[in-house]
Amino acid sequence: MNPIQATIITIGDELLIGQVIDTNSAFIAQALLKIGIPVTSRIAVGDKKTDIINALDTASQKSKIIILTGGLGPTADDITKPLLNEYFGGKMIIHQPSLDHITHIFETIHKRPMIDRNRKQAEVPDVCEVLFNEKGTAPGMLFKKDGVYYFSLPGVPHEMKWLIENQVIPVIQKSFTTAFIAHKTLLTAGIGESFLAEQIAHFENALPDFIKLAYLPNIGMVRLRLTGSGQDEKVLAIEVNAQFEALKEAVKEYLVTDADETMEMVVGNLLKQRNQTVSTAESCTGGYIGHLLSKNAGSSQFYTGGIISYDNRIKTEFLDVPTEILQTVGAVSKEAVEQMALAVREKMNTDYAISVSGIMGPSGQTDEKPLGMVWVGVANREKVVSKVFYLRFDRLRNIEVTANQAINLLRLLIINKI
DSSP: OSSSSSEEEEEHHHHTSSSSOOOOHHHHHHHHHHHTEEEEEEEEEOHHHHHHHHHHHHHHOOOSSEEEESOOSTTTTTOHHHHHHHHTTTEEEEEEHHHHHHHHHIIIIOOOOOOOOHHGEEEEEETTTEEEOSSSSSSSEEETTTTTEEEEEOSHHHHHHHHIIIIHHHHHHOOOOEEEEEEEEEEEEESHHHHHHHTHHHHHSSSOEEEEEEEEETEEEEEEEEEEEESSHHHHHHHHHHHHHHHHHTTTTTTTSSSSOHHHHHHHHHHHHTOOOEEEEETTTTHHHHHHHHHSSGGTTEEEEEEOSSHHHHHHHHOOOHHHHHHOOSSSHHHHHHHHHHHHHHHOSSSSEEEEEEEOSSSSSOHHHTEEEEEEEESSOOOEEEEEEOOSOOOHHHHHHHHHHHHHOOOOOOOOOO
């Protein structure tokens, strides 16, 4: 077992009351795992001195690396720095490079005088090593005691990420000998987690002890990740690759991609490879499908745009859905989404189109059309295909699931599986 383990401590009342979602811990854990260091515990504490001290004492008993985020700002509730100064027995001094950097930020970016409250951010305990923060005004700090490394970082995500990548990881790699870690990830769709686990139980049970399989279900899909650890990088890579090929064979019926990609990335790559395009006509998802297709760099090569036809008048005037269809079978119907897909593809002159119409909730249902009922249509230049889904989540979750199911249906059309 790797003796080097890490603990993450997040500081701030806003985290405990749910006002701010802790995304920092996920980023830190992923960054550490890439260099072979597992995070064995995460501790969230408020802006209370005794709670932070107790967290430090607890973490230092089992971890060689402790990473704290939060509490380094200029306001009265930012108590981390003076607390650490007291905890490690130091005195506060000015770190001149940080002061020069903060002064530059205020003079050239904010174009206003720097007040004493901001100047104090350049103060650090004299017992720490300063981790220069190029992206903000609060420097990071490294304390060492009894072989344990304590990294204190600002809680602002983009500042924390820069410090992790450019300051913390290099220090850890230089200071600790870690095991090699190898990851291989694939994405499946069309099968639930429990059924998938049953199907590949024999494979999972036969894995060697140094390779673990993780199930990562999300929004109608299941991501499978193999993680191996060992001292010989080449041997580890060979064994993990061999097991990954066996896993791909075991799930080939449901395999979407054998890379660590999202569904929209997979479809985007398929379209780019074929030099083809797609457009969207969205009712119940309100543009979310277009957002997913366009959020990655290079999406302008394949996504031309969409029509958000939330109101039936837009369906009629811009997507040529006959009034008769809306009055008889309604907007949430096979007939409506197929016409929406055909019309948007033709009007935008794309190779493919996606259309959706449904009842996201929490109201709007009828006896014939329950909450979560969604029709999805996809079309190319030769045909249009539609499928109905019955979802069981809340409104936002239903929108997310619908978008991913729609993009997957497009994928199946592109690869001639429907």
